[in-house]
Amino acid sequence: MPELPDVSVYIERLSARLEGRTLVGFRCPSPFLVRTFDPPMRELVGKRVLGFRRLGKRIVWRFEGELWLVLHLMIAGRLRWGTAGAPIQKKLGLAAFDFEHGTLLLTEAGTKKRASLHLVRGEAALGDFDRGGVEPLEIDLAEFREALLRENRTLKRALTDPRIFSGIGNAYSDEILFHAQLSPVQRTGQLKQEHIERLFDAVRSTLELWTTRLREEVGDGFPEKVTAFRPDMAVHGRYKQPCPVCGTSVQRIRHAENEVNYCPRCQTGGKLLADRSLSRLLKSDWPRSIDELEERQDAIAESRSPATRAVIAKGSATAKGGATAKGGATAKGGATSGEHAAKRATQAKPKAAAKGTKKPATSASPGPPKRTERAPRAALKKAPTKRGRP
Numbered sequence: 001m002p003e004l005p006d007v008s009v010y011i012e013r014l015s016a017r018l019e020g021r022t023l024v025g026f027r028c029p030s031p032f033l034v035r036t037f038d039p040p041m042r043e044l045v046g047k048r049v050l051g052f053r054r055l056g057k058r059i060v061w062r063f064e065g066e067l068w069l070v071l072h073l074m075i076a077g078r079l080r081w082g083t084a085g086a087p088i089q090k091k092l093g094l095a096a097f098d099f100e101h102g103t104l105l106l107t108e109a110g111t112k113k114r115a116s117l118h119l120v121r122g123e124a125a126l127g128d129f130d131r132g133g134v135e136p137l138e139i140d141l142a143e144f145r146e147a148l149l150r151e152n153r154t155l156k157r158a159l160t161d162p163r164i165f166s167g168i169g170n171a172y173s174d175e176i177l178f179h180a181q182l183s184p185v186q187r188t189g190q191l192k193q194e195h196i197e198r199l200f201d202a203v204r205s206t207l208e209l210w211t212t213r214l215r216e217e218v219g220d221g222f223p224e225k226v227t228a229f230r231p232d233m234a235v236h237g238r239y240k241q242p243c244p245v246c247g248t249s250v251q252r253i254r255h256a257e258n259e260v261n262y263c264p265r266c267q268t269g270g271k272l273l274a275d276r277s278l279s280r281l282l283k284s285d286w287p288r289s290i291d292e293l294e295e296r297q298d299a300i301a302e303s304r305s306p307a308t309r310a311v312i313a314k315g316s317a318t319a320k321g322g323a324t325a326k327g328g329a330t331a332k333g334g335a336t337s338g339e340h341a342a343k344r345a346t347q348a349k350p351k352a353a354a355k356g357t358k359k360p361a362t363s364a365s366p367g368p369p370k371r372t373e374r375a376p377r378a379a380l381k382k383a384p385t386k387r388g389r390p
């Protein structure tokens, strides 16, 4: 899903191309795209585009006549620039916005059509689309801290929750946590001030770095290669590939459609986070799909029953030391042995822990990889209750 850096660059290029221009036609063969019926889309035709702004991960167009068009690209929605009157592609094409000097085409790959358009009258109506998260690049450390600590969540969840932060999704949260050297399952309630400062710096530097990179890549053109997976990302989408800092194999936690990527050496003090068991333990603090979550407002908070809370509380304690394997950074033979440990950890029963036999990683700070024997299956027994930070 296009996140803050991608959406910001889209908006810059849309502004350069369309501000002050008049929409001469709107074509839309897809019956699912436009989610509002009053005012009707035809009211936009003949109106001038006054500007664009970002609202979370949405692109908002301002037209004459106090008309506001809210576009959410969701996961696979993309914009393309074509010649005037360019045809709408058969399977991919959702809509075309015609201008005299060219056509803006909206496409969406895949069978699930989730991208949406809402047309509303008056700026106040935009409030319905504002999830309430703070703008990560417009706040200071104190405001960041306040937003981050408002609820006790896993860091992955806190960063990607649009009610807490605006515009951060699955891809950049992985990158941010990597640069902050923090675990995705670290609880916000257990963060020290130095962690918060590190995270704050990582949020800013990561989002700014990528916005600049994407802007330079696009230049005067139009963003054609918008993707959540970029070869120069450190960990996101790089499962099994070497961490750019320490060379350890990047690991993952899979949950429904999402995959969290992290470096077990740089971020979790050498611990491998057990995949299936962890996502089960975190089920209520982990969206089934971060992207789908955008569509259901506050569903997680509301659906959380007292019984589920108990599971989460238990889960967080176990996640610290229990549902982890120390194989990753400690395994001998380099990067790939970590994967074996990951597999063992996943095969193990939910609460079991795979323990390294020789030198367990006691420090959470990154250091040179420790070499130990491979964890025997017999070691998959007891879960230590408390250990350093996750």
Ligand SMILES: [Zn+2]
Residues within 6 Å of the ligand: 243, 244, 245, 246, 247, 248, 263, 264, 265, 266, 267
């Ligand atoms: Zn690393």
